[in-house]
Amino acid sequence: MSKIAVLVGSVYGAAEELAEHAISELSNKGLECELFNDAGLASVKDFNADAWLIITSTTGQGDVPPNLVDTYQALKDEFPNLSQLKYGIIAMGDSSYHDSFCGAGKQFDALMKELMATSLQEKLEIDACETMEPVEYSANWLNDFIADC
16 A cells, blocks of 8 residues: 655645645545645654655745745755655646746755656646636546556
8 A cells, every 4th residue: 555645835725625635535545645734854754655745835935835844944954865755746826926836836846856756747736816626626637646656
């Protein structure tokens, strides 16, 4: 059975709602999973997951939300070899902020590649200007992610 760590960065709750839905879908498919909301990198690593699903909104000027920034920074500082890890990213943002649209997800994607983790599929970007239902919008992507786990 695959173990999936779901890391969530949320400011207003939409990413957290999507992460809770993802946990439900992963569990329904028989995957062991755990939600990491405001957890440090050590807790995530101790779970010893086969894959990470990173679901994050973007704040400020394309920044990682406060509840996920410590994990992101710890990854940058420790720079662990994650070549055995698979991952997927759902990035949420507002396209009216052109330069910083989905910035947190883009930063995580770049970092995971630097750490040699394997992306299971292309990052999904959800635009709050176009999509009011991120759970519905991400359904096909999430099903593909689950199938690849």
